Amino acid sequence: MIVVVTGASGFVGGALCRAARAAGHRVLALGRRPAVDPALVGGAPYLSWDLADPSARPAVPAPFARPDAVVHCAGLATDWARPEAFEHGNVLTTRGALAAFPDAARFVHLSTASVYDPRRPTVLAREAEADGVRLPDPYGRSKAQAEAWVRRLRPDAVVLRPHAVYGPGDTTLLPRVLQAVRRTPRGPRLFAVGDGRQLLSLTGVANLVDACLLAAAGDAHGTFNVCDREPVRLDDVLREVLIGHGLPPAPVYLPLAVALPPARAAELLARATGSARRPRLTVYAVRHLAHERTLDLTAARTRLGYRPAPTDLGPALRAS
Known part of the structure; x- marks a missing residue:
């Protein structure tokens, strides 16, 4: 062919x-x-x-x-x-x-x-x-x-x-997951949306x-x-990624209503400053992860x- x-x-x-x-x-x-x-x-x-x-x-x-x-x-x-x-x-x-x-x-x-x-x-x-x-x-x-x-x-x-x-x-999926890891006083933490039980294909x-x-x-x-x-659970995927990179396997989940406002604010700031860099949090990503x-x-x-x-x-x- x-x-x-x-x-x-x-x-x-x-x-x-x-x-x-x-x-x-x-x-x-x-x-x-x-x-x-x-x-x-x-x-x-x-x-x-x-x-x-x-x-x-x-x-x-x-x-x-x-x-x-x-x-x-x-x-x-x-x-x-x-x-x-x-x-x-x-x-x-x-x-x-x-x-x-x-x-x-x-x-x-x-x-x-x-x-x-x-x-x-x-x-x-x-x-x-x-x-x-x-x-x-x-x-x-x-x-x-x-x-x-x-x-x-x-x-x-x-x-x-x-x-x-x-x-x-992969230049998109796993890099974005790792980009969402934040340093906190209690060590690195991955913040995600929903409750982790969402199924993903x-x-x-x-x-x-x-x-x-x-x-x-x-x-x-x-x-x-x-x-x-078959679909997989979001929490299972995130924990596997975190473990694979030597990070604490304990994602922190936020409700959609809590995660959306900072995502909107991050996008507004990026647009206002003319930044070409993708914000750590976007409305698209928040909505996408929040549901099955x-x-x-x-x-x-x-x-x-x-x-x-x-x-x-x-x-x-x-x-x-």
Whole structure:
């Protein structure tokens, strides 16, 4: 199979390139970095390309101009950025990927479970539950807009919605957990929201890569949740992370009503000072952690043949 992977210089895109190459596929890796270590992309040829800029198109090697599949992993995965950054990283980049490879036999788009309503629990959510939701945060809105462009221009595409992707090389999930650890007179403490009993569907990067390859090689189309085999408790996850980093395994939980005001204040301060740094506490993160976030996998299991492994944070903790 001839595969083009966008976002190949990132965490998920790089993992997908390595897995696809190991499986014997021919891969072209695309990313915004000027160059990457060949090991990151499994030795695949690499092109530096800002897909959001139509004038920046490089020469694409002939075998990849009409690939069997494009797997679009590029995107801005953060809850704190300027609106124009989300527009560029998620909406314009997706439109650029669609325009760059109109003759690809398959188009697989990596979205996010953040398109579900963050203001209420997501309990074994099915894919249609995101329909018509008015999302309060710019990240979720930009990802929903990107999905809409994919459906409009490639109704035969596959859209994958992972939640909280982790694994070796993770640059988002585990670093954010550790960023929330505060030093107190009683030692380092991790402050979290809720009571710790919230169930979460996490997505190991190996499971996500498997779903991408199944979608690229199959004939199904539509939208699919992608996560690990069973949900896990928030408290169990946080304690495992803390223990793995030699920290006291005792998160301190705050009710949503207590955590929201300081999150709003932190965001207001960051905006007022023009800071580009993500505040330690954001409204998105507080809302997201306060409720159950679990996904139904029926569609992925039955139509993609997806068979996920259980949650295992060990390799990610050892790699960090």
